[in-house]
Amino acid sequence: MSELKGIYALWYRESKVFLREKSRIISSIINPLLWFFIIGGGLGSAVSFGNINYQTFIYPGILVQTALFSSVFFGVYIVWDKKIDFMKEVLVAPMKRTSIFVGKILGGSTDTLIQIFILLLIGFIFILTGIMTEINFTIFTILISIALLFITTVSLVSIGLILGSQMESPEGFQLIISFLIFPMFFLSGALFPIDNLPSWLEPFILFNPVTYAVDGIRGTMLGISRFSLILDFLVICIFAIVMVLLGTYSFRKMKI
Amino acid sequence: MAMNIIEIKNLTKKFNHLTAVDNINLKIKEGEIFGLLGPNGAGKTTTLLMLTTLIKPTSGTAIINNFDILKQSGNVRKSIGIVFQDPSSDEILTGYENLKLHGWLYNMPDDLKEQRIKEVLNLVDLYDRKDDLVKKYSGGMRRRLEIARGLMHHPKVLFLDEPTLGLDPQSREYIWEYIEELIRKENMTIILTTHYMDEADRLCDRLAIIDHGKIVVLGSPRKLKKDLGGDIIRLQAKKINKGNLEDLPYVKEINKCYGGLCLTVINANKHLQEILSITGKINSVEIRSPTMDDVFLHYTGRDMRASSPEGGWAQKAMTASVRR
Numbered sequence A: 001m002s003e004l005k006g007i008y009a010l011w012y013r014e015s016k017v018f019l020r021e022k023s024r025i026i027s028s029i030i031n032p033l034l035w036f037f038i039i040g041g042g043l044g045s046a047v048s049f050g051n052i053n054y055q056t057f058i059y060p061g062i063l064v065q066t067a068l069f070s071s072v073f074f075g076v077y078i079v080w081d082k083k084i085d086f087m088k089e090v091l092v093a094p095m096k097r098t099s100i101f102v103g104k105i106l107g108g109s110t111d112t113l114i115q116i117f118i119l120l121l122i123g124f125i126f127i128l129t130g131i132m133t134e135i136n137f138t139i140f141t142i143l144i145s146i147a148l149l150f151i152t153t154v155s156l157v158s159i160g161l162i163l164g165s166q167m168e169s170p171e172g173f174q175l176i177i178s179f180l181i182f183p184m185f186f187l188s189g190a191l192f193p194i195d196n197l198p199s200w201l202e203p204f205i206l207f208n209p210v211t212y213a214v215d216g217i218r219g220t221m222l223g224i225s226r227f228s229l230i231l232d233f234l235v236i237c238i239f240a241i242v243m244v245l246l247g248t249y250s251f252r253k254m255k256i
Numbered sequence B: 001m002a003m004n005i006i007e008i009k010n011l012t013k014k015f016n017h018l019t020a021v022d023n024i025n026l027k028i029k030e031g032e033i034f035g036l037l038g039p040n041g042a043g044k045t046t047t048l049l050m051l052t053t054l055i056k057p058t059s060g061t062a063i064i065n066n067f068d069i070l071k072q073s074g075n076v077r078k079s080i081g082i083v084f085q086d087p088s089s090d091e092i093l094t095g096y097e098n099l100k101l102h103g104w105l106y107n108m109p110d111d112l113k114e115q116r117i118k119e120v121l122n123l124v125d126l127y128d129r130k131d132d133l134v135k136k137y138s139g140g141m142r143r144r145l146e147i148a149r150g151l152m153h154h155p156k157v158l159f160l161d162e163p164t165l166g167l168d169p170q171s172r173e174y175i176w177e178y179i180e181e182l183i184r185k186e187n188m189t190i191i192l193t194t195h196y197m198d199e200a201d202r203l204c205d206r207l208a209i210i211d212h213g214k215i216v217v218l219g220s221p222r223k224l225k226k227d228l229g230g231d232i233i234r235l236q237a238k239k240i241n242k243g244n245l246e247d248l249p250y251v252k253e254i255n256k257c258y259g260g261l262c263l264t265v266i267n268a269n270k271h272l273q274e275i276l277s278i279t280g281k282i283n284s285v286e287i288r289s290p291t292m293d294d295v296f297l298h299y300t301g302r303d304m305r306a307s308s309p310e311g312g313w314a315q316k317a318m319t320a321s322v323r324r
Helices: A003-020 A022-044 A054-076 A078-083 A086-091 A097-128 A139-166 A170-186 A202-207 A209-222 A229-252 B044-051 B073-079 B095-105 B110-123 B139-151 B169-186 B197-203 B221-227 B268-279 B292-300 B313-321
Strands: B004-015 B018-029 B033-037 B059-064 B080-083 B157-161 B189-194 B206-211 B214-219 B231-236 B251-257 B260-265 B284-288
Touching: A003 A022, A003 A097, A003 B095, A022 A054, A022 A097, A054 A078, A054 A097, A054 A139, A054 A170, A054 A209, A078 A086, A078 A139, A078 A170, A086 A097, A097 A139, A097 A229, A139 A170, A139 A209, A139 A229, A209 A229, B004 B044, B004 B189, B018 B044, B018 B189, B018 B214, B033 B044, B033 B197, B044 B059, B044 B157, B044 B189, B073 B080, B080 B139, B095 B110, B095 B139, B110 B139, B110 B169, B139 B157, B139 B169, B169 B189, B169 B197, B189 B197, B197 B292, B206 B292, B214 B221, B214 B292, B221 B292, B231 B268, B251 B292, B260 B268, B260 B292, B268 B284
Parallel strands: B033 B189, B033 B206, B080 B157, B157 B189
Antiparallel strands: B004 B018, B004 B059, B206 B214, B231 B260, B231 B284, B251 B260
16 A cells, blocks of 8 residues: 555654644643633533533533534644645655645544543543532543544545635635534534524524534533434534545545 | 656646646656756656656647556555655654664565665765654755655656755755766666756756746757857846847847846857947946857747746745744
8 A cells, every 4th residue: 555654654753743843732732731721620610511611611612612613623724734835745645635634634523632632631630629520531432522523623624725726815714613613613503502492593503513423422422412322423423424525525626 | 769758748737727738749758857946836847746756648649658647546655755945844753763664654564674875865965864753954954865766766767846946046056966976876867847047057958948837948058058149238227228239240139138138149248348338337337158048038938037836845844843
């Protein structure tokens, strides 16, 4: 398999660069913590779900939020590679475009999963210090959550790469935040339960694949869910397959 | 007789209504340093991108190392190396790591990869700096690293897109020496595009001047200069009276050039007095043999020295460093 080395090369580059840019890792951890403490703490003084406090309730949502922001942005960053000629250096190598796409997905997923691991570790500290209670943090629930997050990450990196492969300048970043990332986050039920929604809002939430990732993790860790875990897995797997296929296609068609 | 390593056949590229490359035919011999010259937007880079399989021609094709760029693009890519106009190394990686990536992308066996990395780093004098991040490199060092990288897999043809754009004179001199050494050592064929006429004159065995997507002239620098047939008289003044200069039998050509007029004149020494009597008072006169700048001016009607190269390598390198 001659393509494997090339895929490895792309993965190596992404993870090396990620680990070297300490500021990126720190900011990617600070942001979710702000949500957890400020939104979680502020609203938490008024809202709770049975014996589960609000901060604990949004913790699964914040894991998914981290995956969402970091993955989509990772993908869109190839605009920088295109702006200098690094992208051409990769495209001119005797490698299939599909392999380049796979290498990018693996690189992006690694970056995101490193952040997720740190947040899981912080979650563990929250449990030990009593900030989070009534949360089921076992090896089994963590593995299920990581699996859900990994599949979600793959599809979200693909979305980023699809957008990045079509964009020519970084000026479109703001649009992507406003019209894609924030709506996907707010409409995912990361911050509120999705059982009794206003009827105008419900279709948007049900249509958003990220909802199912949040639902799956929250169901596993907190026992609060609207759908079965099987359905959650099914939806995000289909989402991932569609996005990977679309991404492969858009990479083949990518102009430089 | 050396074989043709590249044969370009009716190569054409249209972007909507703009014909960037217009039916180019060209044969390049193995071991040649071949230059593609032209003003901004003449189609040099587009031609290079087609030859390196990064964009598809609208029509026509090219054969590189016996492989067709359309039908055997994988084999073409294995046969070529390319140093792009803009920075193409990752500056958050070290020089060594950038080369290692390249070795993997080209599926080189590990021991061969390590051996070649050492070899090319020594060639461009960067071995001592191999473990420094590329962002610590100067512009010239980064260029040398990228040239080294382009050579790592021993390509049959090396494409250099503006190899010394934006570099200081000393770095340019270094890079020329490396290129010349390469040809001696590796018997590689080099295709380079450049804005610098002195660079073309010094390095190229043959060159083609491209304008509006077409080859306007092809030949060795020496022949092209000789073909102008005469000396160049350069006149500088605020206002120059052209009078009936054009009608004089020994004046072959009159062009506006940097800061005044350039005349191509047969036996310039003999006729200078008469010319000056027509033009009136001027600030300075220079008589010299034709340079590639004059050749360029003759065929494109544009003065290369007055036009600035596109992009700005240094500026792009800066942009690249503020990402993320």
